[in-house]
Amino acid sequence: MTPLLDVRKLVTEFPVGHGRTLRAVDEVSFQLGRGEVLGLVGESGSGKSVTGFSIMGLVDGPGRVSSGQIMFDGMDLTQANPEARRSLRGRRIAMVFQDPMMTLNPVLRIGTQLTETLHAHLQIGHNEAHARARDALALVGIPSPEERLDAYPHQFSGGMRQRVAIAIALLHQPDLIIADEPTTALDVTIQAQIIAEFQRLTEERGTSVIWITHDLAIASGLADRIAVMYGGRIVEMGQTDDVLSAPRHPYTRGLIRSVPSQNSRGTRLAQIPGVTPNLANMPKGCAFRTRCARADAACESRPGRFGGPQAFHRCFHPHEETA
């Protein structure tokens, strides 16, 4: 079966002056099946959000997708006109941001925002839109949804605002939701509740999800597969259990070792030495080689993809043993 999403050698660049560009996304390829949840993980600045924005068609100019294909249900989004892309956004592909105020308008009542989103793609009457908006709030666990339709975003807590943003993303039952660190700003108990609700709702509807996070623990709890980004590239991808139990790329291994676990209590957590490279000035070859204990002269060439489209790593000296 063809995947819902097939990203092929996607490159997204931003000009940085003097005719030079920064490659935030550097030949990223991956596939996502229907109903599949992909965890896109990596440190800050590794290109996760820009990958999401590229798929949404929301890269800020003068940044642009400069090459590659984004096949969504058989259609190449990089070739689609702005009108076609707008019509897909919200209806078939939705995004939830870290800050719910990226979705919500501070001066409009919540009910108005929900019904406007409904009217954008559906020809329905006022009463039906109102009923659907109320049901959407109830679905994401907002108490007294009928009354809350009249409230403004500032009258909600951060967690409740994020629930509303999720309700808006779910309104048109999209095929794909890109969730960009939607719970990072919330405290952990609220975080866990919202993740569980989001999981339940997307599972019920068979929605495909790309969950972007720097937190490997969150990704491992909800993703079927994990893609690890470093320096704008996916350096490893595979089934969540496989990646966690037997990471092949030294960077993935470093990430796993830096996550606190029950076994690591009382011991000092491992850190990945060095700093993330500047994307505007990347080392030649493997981007991780300047921080990698296994690097040698071979790593001055760019590693290809070892493995198939579903599970692969990009390393000349991968780990063979379990973590």
Ligand SMILES: Nc1ncnc2c1ncn2[C@@H]1O[C@H](COP(=O)(O)OP(=O)(O)OP(=O)(O)O)[C@@H](O)[C@H]1O
């Ligand atoms: N609008 C922009 N203009 C210029 N550079 C940008 C823009 N947006 C992102 N970048 C650059 O692209 C790179 C990747 O950023 P991105 O936000 O995708 O990283 P990330 O992995 O999502 O990290 P974070 O979790 O911090 O958002 C960064 O170096 C960033 O500075």
